[in-house]
Amino acid sequence: xxxxxxxxxxxxxxxxxxxxxxxxxxxxxxxxxxxxxxxxxxxxxxxxxxxxxxxxxxxxxxxxxxxxxxxxxxxxxxxxxxxxxxxxxxxxxxxxxxxxxxxxxxxxxxxxxxxxxxxxxxxxxxxxxxxxxxxxxxxxxxxxxxxxxxxxxxxxxxxxxxxxxxxxxxxxxxxxxxxxxxxxxxxxxxxxxxxxxxxxxxxxxxxxxxxxxxxxxxxxxxxxxxxxxxxxxxxxxxxxxxxxxxxxxxxxxxxxxxxxxxxxxxxxxxxxxxxxxxxxxxxxxxxxxxxxxxxxxxxxxxxxxxxxxxxxxxxxxxxxxxxxxxxxxxxxxxxxxxxxxxxxxxxxxxxxxxxxxxxxxxxxxxxxxxxxxxxxxxxxxxxxxxxxxxxxxxxxxxxxxxxx
Numbered sequence: 001x002x003x004x005x006x007x008x009x010x011x012x013x014x015x016x017x018x019x020x021x022x023x024x025x026x027x028x029x030x031x032x033x034x035x036x037x038x039x040x041x042x043x044x045x046x047x048x049x050x051x052x053x054x055x056x057x058x059x060x061x062x063x064x065x066x067x068x069x070x071x072x073x074x075x076x077x078x079x080x081x082x083x084x085x086x087x088x089x090x091x092x093x094x095x096x097x098x099x100x101x102x103x104x105x106x107x108x109x110x111x112x113x114x115x116x117x118x119x120x121x122x123x124x125x126x127x128x129x130x131x132x133x134x135x136x137x138x139x140x141x142x143x144x145x146x147x148x149x150x151x152x153x154x155x156x157x158x159x160x161x162x163x164x165x166x167x168x169x170x171x172x173x174x175x176x177x178x179x180x181x182x183x184x185x186x187x188x189x190x191x192x193x194x195x196x197x198x199x200x201x202x203x204x205x206x207x208x209x210x211x212x213x214x215x216x217x218x219x220x221x222x223x224x225x226x227x228x229x230x231x232x233x234x235x236x237x238x239x240x241x242x243x244x245x246x247x248x249x250x251x252x253x254x255x256x257x258x259x260x261x262x263x264x265x266x267x268x269x270x271x272x273x274x275x276x277x278x279x280x281x282x283x284x285x286x287x288x289x290x291x292x293x294x295x296x297x298x299x300x301x302x303x304x305x306x307x308x309x310x311x312x313x314x315x316x317x318x319x320x321x322x323x324x325x326x327x328x329x330x331x332x333x334x335x336x337x338x339x340x341x342x343x344x345x346x347x348x349x350x351x352x353x354x355x356x357x358x359x360x361x362x363x364x365x366x367x368x369x370x371x372x373x374x375x376x377x378x379x380x381x382x383x384x385x386x387x388x389x390x391x392x393x394x395x396x397x398x399x400x401x402x403x404x
Contacts, residue, residue, distance in 0.1 A: 009261045010263070014265045017271070017305065018306065019279065020229045021228045021305055022334055024225065024228030024277055025070075025227075026047035027069075027283055027285040028280050029070075030284065032072065036071045036078075038082060041067065042100075044070055049222045049225075050093040050097040050103075051098045052095050052096065052292040053090070053096050055189045059342050059343060059382070063290075066290055066294065068288070069289055073380070083184055086101055086199065089182060092110070093239055094240055101200060101201060103222075105209055105210055106215045108210075108215070129167075133171060134174060137171040137172060141175070141181055141194060141195060145198065148186075148191070149169040149190075149191070150168075155168035156168050172193050175193070180196060182200060220235055220241070220259075226238065226294065228278075231267070231301075233300070233301075237298045259272040260275055282334075283334040286331070286332050286370040288331075288340070288342070289328055289329045289336075308359065310329065323339055323341055324354060324355045326343060327339050332367050337359050338371060339356075340395075344384060349384050350385065350387070351378065351382065356392070357394060371395075375399075
């Protein structure tokens, strides 16, 4: 008998890879036709795994935009309500993120590592200058929680390093990172801290703590399911796992059949697909995306998937900005076809679009109708009365005419 030949890795077209990735992120389904409720949001978290949060409120809090992109109009309070009811918790998943509370055990190894404060220069400084202070803060939260940093008996004064945080804020953030306290957000976006066991449900707290190896494997599985097709760097970035320490676990998942190696046309690195990833023939999405949406947050992958070079220019001096202050990509079908500089003028009840730019190869007349419809719907959801388009960009005039 001859030796069996090794199976040749499948080759995916670039368009096929895009559709797999979009379906994995929940864009293979149309937005709900009726009222959006928690069931829809739970399914969204089943797709994306976690939602990155950010304080930027130029249009709306960034964490609301992934829900808009996939579900359309929904209650602006739904995420806060689900966090208050212990369905979601906040931790450093992909940056600061809202995560289904059932996944909390998967992050305990990160919390345990963070307990070694060697990497926390601010903590070392506090311990040197104020011995026993961190423990005192933890004791205070235990006795008085939930508390804001400013409500501590000795919050300290703001300083230069650590984003100007006072010693109380630094101590609470260390305790948050290590999992000794957890936090919820006020409408002002300020964290309110309490003991973890008073926020995470007892049933979750009682679950066994996975080993670091098992937790890394499961986070990789979840990343693969949420991305559909990805390289090792893509998979590791999703939950902010270090590539050198995590790469061996990718090999484990391949051997177990949980990841399937593939080639993607135009991709230099080896790619992998989740075995049960959907492979739609067509994607019909038409939506604006947050800069922090999990579809586009890893910029090298965004460029690989969509040929879309994307950099947020929030912190770029205005004269050096190319597209604008807060620029949202526009997804149409399976392509990122435009980008818009957007701002909500709540006092004037207007959605401002100072700049609108079509991507090369996407003529404005082919996309402006869908974009105008999306902007009207978006403004209505935000409680704004009108859309006002500026003059910057090749898409501005056609969009202005379409909205009129």
